[in-house]
Amino acid sequence: MSKRVDAVDLNVYYGDFLAVEGINISIDARAVTAFIGPSGCGKTTFLRSLNRMHEVLPGARVKGQLLLDGEDIYDPGVDPVTVRTQVGMVFQRPNPFPTMTIRENVLAGYKLNGARLSKSQSEEIVETSLRSANLWNEVKDRLDRPGSGLSGGQQQRLCIARTIAVKPDVILMDEPCSALDPISTLAIEDLIGELQQDYTVIIVTHNMQQAARVSQKTAFFNIAGTGKPGKLIEYNDTTAIFNTPQEKSTEDYVSGRFG
Amino acid sequence: MTQTPTPTPTAASAQGGPPSLGDGSSNGLVRRSSLTQNTLPSWLWIALLGGSIVLGAALSALLGFNLASFFIFTAAIYILSSYIVTRTRVNRRRATDGLWTNLVYLAFLIALMPLVSVIWSVASVGIPGLLAPGFMASDMQGITGLVDQASQTEGAPVLGGIAHALIGSLLITLAATAISVPIGLLTSIYLVEYARGGLLSRAITFFVDVMTGIPSIVAGLFAGAAMAWFLSVFSGVTGLLTTQRSTLGITAAIALSVLMVPVVVRTTEEMLRVVPNELREASYALGVRKWRTILKVVLPTAISGIASGVTLAIARVIGETAPILVTAGFVVNTNWNLFQGWMTALPVYIFRQFQNPTSPNFSDPSEQRAWAAALVLILIVMGLNLFARLIATLFAPKQTGR
Ligand SMILES: Nc1ncnc2c1ncn2[C@@H]1O[C@H](COP(=O)(O)OP(=O)(O)OP(=O)(O)O)[C@@H](O)[C@H]1O
Ligand SMILES: [Mg+2]
Numbered sequence: 001m002s003k004r005v006d007a008v009d010l011n012v013y014y015g016d017f018l019a020v021e022g023i024n025i026s027i028d029a030r031a032v033t034a035f036i037g038p039s040g041c042g043k044t045t046f047l048r049s050l051n052r053m054h055e056v057l058p059g060a061r062v063k064g065q066l067l068l069d070g071e072d073i074y075d076p077g078v079d080p081v082t083v084r085t086q087v088g089m090v091f092q093r094p095n096p097f098p099t100m101t102i103r104e105n106v107l108a109g110y111k112l113n114g115a116r117l118s119k120s121q122s123e124e125i126v127e128t129s130l131r132s133a134n135l136w137n138e139v140k141d142r143l144d145r146p147g148s149g150l151s152g153g154q155q156q157r158l159c160i161a162r163t164i165a166v167k168p169d170v171i172l173m174d175e176p177c178s179a180l181d182p183i184s185t186l187a188i189e190d191l192i193g194e195l196q197q198d199y200t201v202i203i204v205t206h207n208m209q210q211a212a213r214v215s216q217k218t219a220f221f222n223i224a225g226t227g228k229p230g231k232l233i234e235y236n237d238t239t240a241i242f243n244t245p246q247e248k249s250t251e252d253y254v255s256g257r258f259g
Numbered sequence: 260m261t262q263t264p265t266p267t268p269t270a271a272s273a274q275g276g277p278p279s280l281g282d283g284s285s286n287g288l289v290r291r292s293s294l295t296q297n298t299l300p301s302w303l304w305i306a307l308l309g310g311s312i313v314l315g316a317a318l319s320a321l322l323g324f325n326l327a328s329f330f331i332f333t334a335a336i337y338i339l340s341s342y343i344v345t346r347t348r349v350n351r352r353r354a355t356d357g358l359w360t361n362l363v364y365l366a367f368l369i370a371l372m373p374l375v376s377v378i379w380s381v382a383s384v385g386i387p388g389l390l391a392p393g394f395m396a397s398d399m400q401g402i403t404g405l406v407d408q409a410s411q412t413e414g415a416p417v418l419g420g421i422a423h424a425l426i427g428s429l430l431i432t433l434a435a436t437a438i439s440v441p442i443g444l445l446t447s448i449y450l451v452e453y454a455r456g457g458l459l460s461r462a463i464t465f466f467v468d469v470m471t472g473i474p475s476i477v478a479g480l481f482a483g484a485a486m487a488w489f490l491s492v493f494s495g496v497t498g499l500l501t502t503q504r505s506t507l508g509i510t511a512a513i514a515l516s517v518l519m520v521p522v523v524v525r526t527t528e529e530m531l532r533v534v535p536n537e538l539r540e541a542s543y544a545l546g547v548r549k550w551r552t553i554l555k556v557v558l559p560t561a562i563s564g565i566a567s568g569v570t571l572a573i574a575r576v577i578g579e580t581a582p583i584l585v586t587a588g589f590v591v592n593t594n595w596n597l598f599q600g601w602m603t604a605l606p607v608y609i610f611r612q613f614q615n616p617t618s619p620n621f622s623d624p625s626e627q628r629a630w631a632a633a634l635v636l637i638l639i640v641m642g643l644n645l646f647a648r649l650i651a652t653l654f655a656p657k658q659t660g661r
Contacts, residue, residue, distance in 0.1 A: 032600040056543060058455045085546030093535040098656035099559040112555045148656070160539070166545055 153184025526568025
């Protein structure tokens with residue numbers, strides 16, 4: 001149900017622009033790993049290369065190896081669609097499908113792929129996914145209302161429910177709380193804590209307290225200057241990153257003396 | 260001038276007290292709060308407008324009353340007087356603001372005039388013909404010059420109708436839609452979803468733009484020539500259809516689809532481009548393939564715009580005359596078959612009734628039918644526009660509660 005992720009000498013490009021260089025990292029299964037770093041250092045870029053969403057953009061490409069439980073997802077024979085069914089993604093801005101109801105949004109991963117579900121199966125998927133996204137109680141009476149009618153935080157949890165409904169092995173989250181109020185943020189942080197029991201969770205965040213609260217391991221990315229590639233500076237247990245960082249730039253960043 | 264223009268808002272409020280509206284009216288007013296001091300009561304505008312209408316009517320009566328001069332005088336008097344009143348009673352900024360607002364409304368009214376006058380004149384002339392018995396239900400078969408002569412000279416009811424033209428227009432436009440919607444839709448899907456700014460996509464965009472400018476008669480000639488060529492090649496190869504002529508309903512449909520395709524491509528392209536990329540990415544991230552994403556996420560999100568764009572494209576070509584005249588010809592009887600024989604469309608019917616009245620010496624019945632048919636055409640186009648709005652709202656993504 002949950003897989004480990006290893007990057008080996010991974011370079012990520014936008015056309016000729018090298019955005020992220022030389023990443024070597026081992027991400028544990030059944031744990032939460034946080035990516036932190038200043039704006040523009042390539043956290044999103046690297047995260048999107050983990051489920052081959054990066055190459056959706058014109059000219060974007062990746063060099064190096066990315067192993068999902070030892071299997072290279074950038075192997076020439078690998079179909080990106082297969083990778084994406086195993087590595088789900090939650091985006092920074094909640095993006096439920098506006099043409100679908102809440103129920104259809106949760107089932108989107110099946111419905112859009114043309115899978116046939118019996119009524120009881122789909123009922124069960126909807127309920128368990130919404131329950132694990134801590135949204136069930138709020139929406140159980142209006143499953144057939146449009147998903148865009150929810151509040152921003154509820155929409156984000158709906159997107160999480162949609163992602164876990166297809167039972168991926170790894171869940172990527174790109175600043176999932178940046179558009180949310182503190183209470184919704186707390187709800188999602190709790191949720192991340194629960195998801196960790198079944199999934200490999202990788203979360204990008206600008207909120208240092210959040211990284212400290214939810215993650216077991218933290219990776220700090222930095223960039224030497226504009227136009228330079230982003231690099232992985234330090235990767236360690238979250239407590240070590242925040243209390244005893246090895247690198248000077250990590251210490252500056254986590255203590256707020258950055259820039 | 261009872262009051263100097265106030266240069267700044269603070270100066271205006273510092274003056275305090277409502278500006279009096281002259282002795283007579285200020286008694287009738289409730290005491291106004293300091294927040295409303297810079298406004299004039301709304302009845303004043305109605306009064307001004309009423310005065311302007313009376314004055315305008317009087318002035319234009321001096322020149323021998325007509326609607327145009329009445330309108331011009333009324334508008335000029337109203338705009339001037341409201342400017343002067345605001346300028347003297349409130350301040351210069353408000354007066355200038357009001358002046359421009361009034362000018363904008365005036366421009367809008369002027370722009371509306373041709374539309375209103377077209378609808379008015381067509382309706383007033385066309386309604387008697389429309390109400391003639393059997394106008395919508397009968398075609399022109401058996402309506403000879405003698406019948407029309409009897410109608411005009413002996414007061415017999417005007418016979419004959421537009422059933423054949425309605426059916427022809429309907430079938431030809433439907434066929435044109437059936438041809439151009441798939442082509443246009445697929446082209447724009449290619450342009451938006453698959454092309455990555457390469458040579459092919461730029462060439463397609465260029466040629467679609469060129470197609471937008473093709474004169475409709477050229478489209479008609481093209482379709483006629485293409486069909487003739489196709490038939491000659493087809494009969495040469497298979498030995499079938501050797502006597503088939505190229506003047507057919509389907510030829511007209513091809514001509515119309517030449518005109519429709521660029522419109523459909525353009526509107527659909529716009530609609531697909533405004534579908535947020537986030538939705539496509541959300542779908543990809545769920546492990547959905549690209550073509551399924553387009554089919555199940557992008558198109559449903561854009562469907563309202565696409566459908567109303569297609570409806571507007573239909574409304575645009577249903578009034579075409581020349582390309583249908585040269586490709587489908589003109590007949591007096593009803594023809595349900597797009598692939599056999601000539602067909603009449605509504606605009607062609609109107610054209611023929613005016614140009615070649617059924618009875619050359621007694622043309623009143625023909626003109627009555629032509630006007631009524633024009634009214635029907637306008638109603639169809641208006642109906643299509645309303646229909647486009649309806650589907651735009653019906654299919655629009657659900658946005659309640661936020
Ligand atoms: N679509 C794109 N095309 C070209 N360059 C891009 C694109 N998206 C991002 N970049 C560049 O790649 C680099 C890394 O961007 P990225 O979005 O990964 O940063 P980030 O760490 O996620 O920043 P933030 O914290 O602000 O989200 C930046 O220099 C950015 O300008
Ligand atoms: Mg980012």
